[in-house]
Amino acid sequence: MTSASKTTSHRPQRPLRLTAAAVAAAAVGWSLVAVPGAGAAEQAEPGAELVFEQTVEPVEGVRPGDSAGVSFAVKNKGDAPATRVVLYLGGSQGLEYAKKYSNCVYEEAPAQDEGPARTNAVCDIEQTLEPGVVYEPGEPIGLKLLDRALYERLDVNILAGVNTFPDGTQHGGGADPVLKLVARTTPEAPGTVHGGELGVDITAENTADFALTGSKVRGAAGRTVEAKVTFANKGPAWARNDVYGPIGVFDVGIPEGTKVTGVPEFCEPAETAATYRCTTPYNYADEDSERAYVFGLRIEKVVAGATGRVAFVKGDNRWGTLPFDKNRTNNTAEIVVNESGGGASSGGTTSGGTTGGASGGTDGAASSTGGTGAGTQLDELAETGTTDGTLLAGGAAVVLLAAGGAAVAIRRRTS
Numbered sequence: 001m002t003s004a005s006k007t008t009s010h011r012p013q014r015p016l017r018l019t020a021a022a023v024a025a026a027a028v029g030w031s032l033v034a035v036p037g038a039g040a041a042e043q044a045e046p047g048a049e050l051v052f053e054q055t056v057e058p059v060e061g062v063r064p065g066d067s068a069g070v071s072f073a074v075k076n077k078g079d080a081p082a083t084r085v086v087l088y089l090g091g092s093q094g095l096e097y098a099k100k101y102s103n104c105v106y107e108e109a110p111a112q113d114e115g116p117a118r119t120n121a122v123c124d125i126e127q128t129l130e131p132g133v134v135y136e137p138g139e140p141i142g143l144k145l146l147d148r149a150l151y152e153r154l155d156v157n158i159l160a161g162v163n164t165f166p167d168g169t170q171h172g173g174g175a176d177p178v179l180k181l182v183a184r185t186t187p188e189a190p191g192t193v194h195g196g197e198l199g200v201d202i203t204a205e206n207t208a209d210f211a212l213t214g215s216k217v218r219g220a221a222g223r224t225v226e227a228k229v230t231f232a233n234k235g236p237a238w239a240r241n242d243v244y245g246p247i248g249v250f251d252v253g254i255p256e257g258t259k260v261t262g263v264p265e266f267c268e269p270a271e272t273a274a275t276y277r278c279t280t281p282y283n284y285a286d287e288d289s290e291r292a293y294v295f296g297l298r299i300e301k302v303v304a305g306a307t308g309r310v311a312f313v314k315g316d317n318r319w320g321t322l323p324f325d326k327n328r329t330n331n332t333a334e335i336v337v338n339e340s341g342g343g344a345s346s347g348g349t350t351s352g353g354t355t356g357g358a359s360g361g362t363d364g365a366a367s368s369t370g371g372t373g374a375g376t377q378l379d380e381l382a383e384t385g386t387t388d389g390t391l392l393a394g395g396a397a398v399v400l401l402a403a404g405g406a407a408v409a410i411r412r413r414t415s
Helices: 020-024
Strands: 009-012 050-053 059-062 067-070 074-076 085-092 095-097 104-109 118-125 134-137 141-145 151-159 181-183 197-204 208-213 215-218 224-236 249-253 258-262 267-269 275-279 289-299 306-312 332-337 410-413
Touching: 050 151, 059 067, 067 197, 085 095, 095 118, 141 151, 141 197, 208 306, 208 332, 215 224, 224 249, 224 332, 289 332
Parallel strands: 059 197, 215 332
Antiparallel strands: 009 410, 050 074, 067 141, 074 134, 085 118, 085 151, 095 141, 104 118, 134 181, 151 197, 208 224, 224 289, 249 275, 249 306, 258 289, 267 275, 306 332
16 A cells, blocks of 8 residues: 555445355455355255354463364254254464364455455264254364464364355365264253353463654755655564454654654644554454555754654553553554754755664653654553464455454455
8 A cells, every 4th residue: 555645534334234144254365166146145045044152262371383182062952953064263363273174165265355364174064953953073173372372363164054155075175084063962952052152262472562663854945755664573472452443553753843744644633732543444453464554754944853752552452551562562663754964965865774662551751852753652551462463464454254353354445
């Protein structure tokens, strides 16, 4: 995305309303196998109704390299047998399937539009699920946590009477045994809550290093310079937010004696004077990714060493405090115009290297000299957490899984 001279606003994208089948299959980006379309719900077998027990606990206390098993219980709540059953598994990009069952087809779906990459499986369950019976997988779904794992999720859906495998089982997964569902012998607990889809959160003990860098620029009065601020996720983990908001929010202070002539995308004036608030484009950021925000600054008056402070601020979301970021030494930076001792340039626009800020766990770190600091102080940020994320994905819209586990984009719209 390129810089824009016009200030625009951004709003959270609202989830699309899809049928259960479309959400579970098409929404996760399947391309290797046929998936139910928008009319799949109407095509499902009359009388059969498959629902999940909403009793699966989140998985915690695991680390990258560990394995985790996820089981579930599905009940035919209808009054007729369920046949032609298809199981859909959608894993976030920090997960890998430990087994490749012979009756499942697997796909590593790349990032598309504004959503992150996913690891998907569609399984042909050649069984009849009887009414009133609760079924469980013959063994838990094995998952391996990759080095990038942090806030992960496995979404599960199951449908009967759909035409995903019109010719029967496709042995496209691997050499492992068939994934089967077995009837549970113990009775269902009174008051058990059921739902059409299931989402299981898996939180790894990992970190992500969010970093800001600024720049030093020089110019004579009347000149326009370009000041670059860079957001980066240095990993090792990718990170996503638990709401529709961006995963990173930071303020950029505008140095004294300058006037903003060009505003980068995903930045807009903050409530504090001479400050702009910027965000990551989406609600996730991949590891080892970065994004540049270039401000056009007209030098109205040469002020030696005019400095604007750049710092993360508390976002409008649970992870706005960056609990996964254990390295606070690079959470602030500076924009410096005509650094003291060098004199003003008379040759137009120039820009130099970047400068990091002081540690952000104390009193807000480096203060501005001759300029306006960036809004909220860094000590508003929490000191606990883990992991990181990757920025860009590009495109227009993201499709959500019914269980709410897919990353949701913040889409910028021109006002």
